[in-house]
Amino acid sequence: NDPSIADAFFERGQLYLKSGKKKDAAFDLQQAGTLFKSYSRMKDYQACLQILQENHLVDFMDSGSLRITQ
Numbered sequence: 001n002d003p004s005i006a007d008a009f010f011e012r013g014q015l016y017l018k019s020g021k022k023k024d025a026a027f028d029l030q031q032a033g034t035l036f037k038s039y040s041r042m043k044d045y046q047a048c049l050q051i052l053q054e055n056h057l058v059d060f061m062d063s064g065s066l067r068i069t070q
Contacts, residue, residue, distance in 0.1 A: 003041075006041070007045070010029065012028045016028060032048050063064055
């Protein structure tokens with residue numbers, strides 16, 4: 001339960017996104033968001049959701065893990 005793991009997923013997800021690996025980016029950002037939420041880091045959680053939405057990564061996400069509302 002190391003909170004820095006969430007930061008690592010977040011950073012790696014952004015790197016994957018920049019390199020065009022959308023599926024990998026979606027997975028890592030989803031993991032980061034889940035961890036951020038469990039640590040009550042809601043601003044970071046919202047940042048993950050925003051990145052996922054803005055970059056159309058929702059289709060790559062596992063169903064049921066993060067709730068994206070429009």
